[in-house]
Amino acid sequence: MAVTDAESAAADGPRPLLTAPFTAAVAEAEKLIASAEFIDTDADLAEGYDYLAGSVSAILQLSRAHSKSHPYFVTSTGPYAKMGLDNPDTLYYHATVEPDATYVVRGIRGSTVDLSFQVLRGDYTPSAVPGGDDAFDDRRLDIADDGTYELTFGPALDDPPPNYFALGDGASMLAVREVYGDWHSEIKGSVTIERVDTVGTAPVEPDVARMAKRYAIAAKMLTARVHTWFNFPKWFYLDEPVNSFTAPRRTPGGLATQYSSVGHYQLADGEAMIITVPKSTAPYQGFQLGSMWYISLDYVNHQTSLNSAQAQVDPDGMIRLVVSKDNPGVTNWIETTGRRRGILQFRWQRTDDAIGPELGPTAQVIDVGDVAAHLPYYADNVIDEAGWRDRITVRQRAFAWRMLG
Secondary structure (H helix, E strand, O other): OOOOHHHHHHHOOOOOOOOHHHHHHHHHHHHHHHOOOOOOOHHHHHHHHHHHHHHHHHHHHHHHOOOOOOOOOEEOOEOOEOOOOOOOOEEEEEEEOOOOOOEEEEEEOOOOOEEEEEEEOOOOOOOOOOOOOOEEEHHHOOOOOOOEEEEEEEOOOOOOOOOEEEOOOOOOEEEEEEEOOOOOOOOOOEEEEEEOOOOOOOOOOOOHHHHHHHHHHHHHHHHHHHHHHHHHHHHHOOOOOOOOOOOOEEOOOOOOOEEEEEEEEEOOOOEEEEEEEEOOOOOEEEEEEEOOOOOEOOOOOOOOEEEOOOOOEOOOOEEEEEEEOOOOOEOOEEEOOOOOEEEEEEEEEOOOOOOOHHHOOEEEEEEHHHHHHHOOOHHHHEOOHHHHHHHHHHHHHHHHHHOOO
C-alpha cells in the first residue's frame, strides 16, 4: 500500500508551525504598542490594542491578495483596519504590480469630487517617501460620456499610446483614491485591473511552501506597517510647535495636486482650539483629527472631521472650527472624543493653483467657556442637541450607504 504524503510527514515528526513568523511579528508589534511613550490612560492603551487588531486583520487579508500574477483591487485602509492617518472622506484601493508587466485598468467614474491614481515603490523613511511624480487625477484620462474609462500601465515606451502610463523601476503597487465631499449625495465609481499576459488563465494553487512564504510575508508586512506609522508623526509632525499648523505644502509622497497643513494638539480639560481657515476654491478641502497612533478617530459616530462641503461657512467666507472635548454648542464642533493629544491635518486636493500661506489655517487655544466671544458669527453657529443628533445621523447613514462594514 502506498504511503501518503501526510503519513510520511507524520513519521518524520510534527510539522513546523507555518504561522510562527507571523505570531512572532504580532508579539513584537504588541510590545511596541504597550510601551508607547504617549500612553496616558487606559483608553489610549485600549485604542492601541484595537489598532493592532485592525492591523493584524488587514495584513492577513492583504497578504492573501498579494497576487503578482492575477492582481485585483483590495481595500488598503478603512474604518475597521486603519493606518497612515486615513482620510475619513476617502476610499482607498490598491493592487500589486510588477514593473515589467502590463496592466489594463477599467472603471466607471462616480460623482465624487476626486479620483486619483498613484504608482508606489519603496518605503517611507525620515528622508525618503514613495515617489509622488507618478501620481495624477482623472483629469488626465479620456472619460466617455457614460463615465467609463480605460488606461494602461506598463514598462516605459518610446511612443506610448493615449492613456498609457509607465510603471517605472521598482514599481510595486498601484493605489487608487476616491474622495468624497458630500457623503450623502455623491456616488462612488468602480474600478478593475487585469494583467495582460495572464488574463483568461488561473493562478497556481497554493501548496505548503507557498503558504509558508505567505505567512512570512505577512510577518514582514505587519512589522513594517506598525513601525512605519508608529514613527511617522515623529518624522513629520511632532517637531512642530504644539497647537499650531505648518504652512500649506505639497504632501510628501502624495499627489502632485494635493497640499496639506499639519500639526499636533495638546488640550487640557476645559480648553478649546479655534481654527480659522478660508473656504478654498479647490474641489476638496478637508480637516480631521488623528490619534497618536496616526489613525483617524471615529468619524462615523462622532464629528471628528469636516470638509468644505460639510462645514458651516461664515458670511465672511471663513470656516471656523472648534476642537474640544466638551461640546461648545456650535455646528463646526470637532470632537476630540476625550483625547488630550492628537494630530491635526488639513488637505486640499485637485488644486489648479498653489495653496499659499494666506489660504492656510490659524489656531488659538482658549477656555471652552469663551468660545462665543471668539466667534464673530456665533449666533449663526449655534446648534441645539436635536440639531447635533441630526448631523450625526446624517453621517451614520451616509457612511452606511457608501461602504459596508
